[in-house]
Amino acid sequence: MQFSITDWFIVCGYVLLVTIIGSLFYRRGASASQYFLGGRTMRSLPVAISLVAADISAVSYVGCPAWSYAHNLELFWAVPTALLVAPIVMYVFMPFYSRFKFFTAYEYLERRFDLKTRVVGSAIFLLIRGSHAAVVIYAPSLVLSLITGMHLSTCVLIMGVFTTVYTTLGGMKAVIWTDVMQFSILMLGIVMIFWMSLARIPGGVFTVYQVASEAGRLKFFNFSFDPHELTSFWAMTIGGGVLVLSVLATDQAYLQRYFTTRSLTESRQALLLDALILIPIGLLQYLMGTVLFVYYRLHSDRLSSLPMMDALVPFFVLHELNGVFSGLVIASIFGASMAVMSASINALTTATTVDFYQRLFRPGRPESHYVLVGRLGTLCWGAAATFAALFVNRLGPIVNAFNIINSFLAGPILGIFLLGMLTQKGKGTGAVFGGALGFAAVSLVAWRSPISFFYYALIGTVVTYITGYLLSLAGPRRDRAELYGLVWSLEAPAGTIAPSNPASNAS
Secondary structure, eight states: OOOOHHHHHHHHHHHHHHHHHHHHEEEEEEEEHHHHHHGBOOOOOHHHHHHHHHHHHHHHHHHHHHHHSOOSSSSGGGGTTTHHHHHIIIIIIHHHHHHTTTTHHHHHHHOOOOOOOHHHHHHHHHHHHHHHHHHHHHHHHHHHHHHHOOOHHHHHHHHHHHHHHHHHHHHHHHHHHHHHHHHHHHHHHHHHHHHHHHSSTTTTHHHHHHHHHHHHTTTOOOOOOOOTTTTTHHHIIIIHHHHHHHHHOOOHHHHHHHBBBBSSHHHHHHHHHHHHHHHHHHHHHHHHHHHHHHHHHOOGGGGTTTOOOOGGHHHHHIIIOOHHHHHHHHHHHHHHHHHHHHHHHHHHHHOOOIIIIIIIITOOOOHHHHHHHHHHHHHHHHHHHHHHHHGGGGGSSSSTTHHHHHHHHHHHEEEEEEHHHHHHOOHHHHHHHHHHHHHHHHHHHHHHHHGGGGGGHHHHHHHHHHHHHHHHHHSSOOOGGGEEEEEEEOOOOOOOOOOGGGGSSSS
């Protein structure tokens, strides 16, 4: 592939521009609320766009078309599950979080259970989101490495350093507003590839339908009840729904965006808009792979030098678009991943600072102290994610790389939260041991059975919830009055809910 001087100028200029704009949000003397949560002043629309950007990194940008090119459209049904589970997040989880003005979701676990449950929950998040940050750095770095000939480690370093710089300086507002900008570039790139690839096919949509249909690339549904079928509609809707529910309801990278809004209503609107916007974008990404399949079916001689399937999109861009267009599309791939990485390391830093450093080691310090620790933590997490990105290639096709990791831990953490929110008898020790048994159950199933990984989160949630509940039956019950506002069935009388524990907040 030939990466021209024009391409270099556009991509480098874009990365520098994003870094500069994000850094402009730097505020000397910013409070903890301003740095970690944008001062809780954000409107629903920019937050919704930021949430969408959190879902669309280079992993899906290049991974989804590569999947539908090689297989069909069945994997698309993992996307609408966000809309399916959104009402549960909006009306079961969000009221608990907004009631106490938490900085992290894991503060709820301490109020509902105890400190060890909070620490375990936050630690699980750090494992999940830390691995995700590594994956989203790796994907665009792989693209840049393939098209420029640069060593992969050099590309990873470029990606990680620039994103870490503006996230460290600008905090949460920098994350959200650069997400909005990068989402615009991302959509421009997706639409451009789809339109220009379709325009190069004689007969347009009719030819695409005919050729793709004959080759089985338009297969949209797989209603098989075989649990081993990865793309079974039931696996993606039921199992995948639980996986997405865990992410939207317990993952600090998403929750932190909810917490930046002015009210519970704005948080709900942001989540609903996120789910609605994701569906057409996801469909367009998978259809892009179908169009590219037809294009290269008609021009098979142009595909001989494709280095690997995950490089399909940038391969088409550089060989067929050229000039300014190719530079813009490659820049949009970088933008997609920079948006996700910035949010991930910001959330990782918030959880580390609030749930560990401030809560366990240095309580009661001035807010400026925690903001400084947050900036240093962002640098550390950025460096750690950048280093881990060098090993992501061992996870197979990037479209499912993070989901495979997440599926092991998403169930146990969701089960712990549900045990606290839906039952009065749940206790911290039972929740923690239930989560350990849930993880063990998922690991055993993954080891002994080729069952679709979409079911892992469901298995982990059910085992955690049931075993956690049974283990909690031993010993004395917690005073009912202490659970007001913390359990779904116990609405607190007016004025009886204590404010969030100052010792567990960064403000």
